Amino acid sequence: VRNEVLFKYxxxxxxxxxxxxxxxxxxxxxxxxxxxxYRLAYELFLKEKYSxxxxxxTEFLAQPDATNINDRINATxxxxxxxxxxxxxxxxxxxxxxxxxxxxxxxAKLAYFHAGKILYKQKKYKNAVxxxxxxxxxxxxxxxxxxxxxxxxxxxxxxxxxxxxxxSFHEILNVESKYKTA
Numbered sequence: 001v002r003n004e005v006l007f008k009y010x011x012x013x014x015x016x017x018x019x020x021x022x023x024x025x026x027x028x029x030x031x032x033x034x035x036x037x038y039r040l041a042y043e044l045f046l047k048e049k050y051s052x053x054x055x056x057x058t059e060f061l062a063q064p065d066a067t068n069i070n071d072r073i074n075a076t077x078x079x080x081x082x083x084x085x086x087x088x089x090x091x092x093x094x095x096x097x098x099x100x101x102x103x104x105x106x107x108a109k110l111a112y113f114h115a116g117k118i119l120y121k122q123k124k125y126k127n128a129v130x131x132x133x134x135x136x137x138x139x140x141x142x143x144x145x146x147x148x149x150x151x152x153x154x155x156x157x158x159x160x161x162x163x164x165x166x167x168s169f170h171e172i173l174n175v176e177s178k179y180k181t182a
Contacts, residue, residue: 057078095112096111110139112131112134120155146175152168
């Protein structure tokens with residue numbers, strides 16, 4: 001009789017656990033938000049914690065249920081841009097790959113600007129010009145516009161394309177910026 005009571009008790013606990021575990025798991029899944037990881041990564045990016053944001057964007061992109069296409073595009077862009085900010089050797093390729101993967105994205109025009117900045121810093125002026133020319137200044141922040149024209153102009157000047165250099169420098173001649181005196 002004791003074994004029978006013990007058996008019923010164990011059987012009851014097994015049934016209870018088998019009901020409770022799936023119910024708990026479903027509750028956890030219903031509270032799961034795939035966009036939460038994206039938002040965390042973006043916050044880290046805005047705080048200039050580029051390494052942590054890139055890692056979190058990578059985790060977000062690896063999620064099979066991260067289906068919001070705009071978040072996926074933005075995560076890819078900000079991850080590549082974070083690489084540029086961290087001076088990763090593959091940053092230019094990541095930015096260019098982004099423009100090829102999402103050519104219709106508004107951020108593709110920004111990616112060209114940032115790829116141009118990388119090549120400008122490496123003194124590869126001819127290649128920098130190619131990327132700068134593909135950028136669209138209407139998507140740049142106000143403080144980035146003088147930087148764009150200066151670096152484009154200097155790149156033109158370095159490859160001895162003086163007429164285009166002059167046009168670019170003329171765009172910022174009367175604009176207050178750190179590039180004005182240069």
